[in-house]
Amino acid sequence: MKILKRYKWFLISLFVLMILSFFSKSILTKTIDTASSNILQMLSVLPPVMILLGLVDVWVPREQLMKYMGNNSGIIGILLAILIGSVAAGPMYAAFPFTAVLIKKGAKFSNIIIFMNAWCLTKISTLLFEISALGYKFTLVRLLIDIPGVLIMSYLVNMFMSKDSINELYNKYN
Known part of the structure; x- marks a missing residue:
């Protein structure tokens, strides 16, 4: 139950997106493309930042x-x-x-x-x-x-x- 509470807004957004996708497939496609692009950008930025933070934390x-x-x-x-x-x-x-x-x-x-x-x-x-x-x-x-x-x-x-x-x-x- 704690997990549902934590991800409540994400799940609500996902539900609304699924409903909207019945009316327009392009909304679903654009959302998935944008989310994928943002996730890839985050994955390219965060690892070096985390390595530097680890060094700062230790040094x-x-x-x-x-x-x-x-x-x-x-x-x-x-x-x-x-x-x-x-x-x-x-x-x-x-x-x-x-x-x-x-x-x-x-x-x-x-x-x-x-x-x-x-x-x-x-x-x-x-x-x-x-x-x-x-x-x-x-x-x-x-x-x-x-x-x-x-x-x-x-x-x-x-x-x-x-x-x-x-x-x-x-x-x-x-």
Whole structure:
């Protein structure tokens, strides 16, 4: 019964898809093609990410990560979170396993949110494409707006989440 509850939305979506496929076979075909493509993309991205995470988990001691990204890290933790998120490669779902390692190692919650936002907004590979497509002025203005937004967002999320929720999250990974 727990499995049904866990996959409830997937099963409902599958049921709706089956019903829709009676009216239009192209919906079923497109859905299967899209799902297959996404699964193949994930399988090409996640193994290298998992290998790197395993290395980070083994090579970076918890005490060292807490020193630089923990509760008393200050501006160094913020800059390191932005830097790690900015040099990252891959889609957003590749950030989630890394986020779990940061939680496990005791990084400050707001630094984790900064890292995740930086992964989305300040990735160097994306910035290079954006500069070539939209120009450096646009990219610079966007960054000048986004970076303070990332910081504000991280502290708002940290402020609005209850301490119990944050502690539960950290306890789940330790």
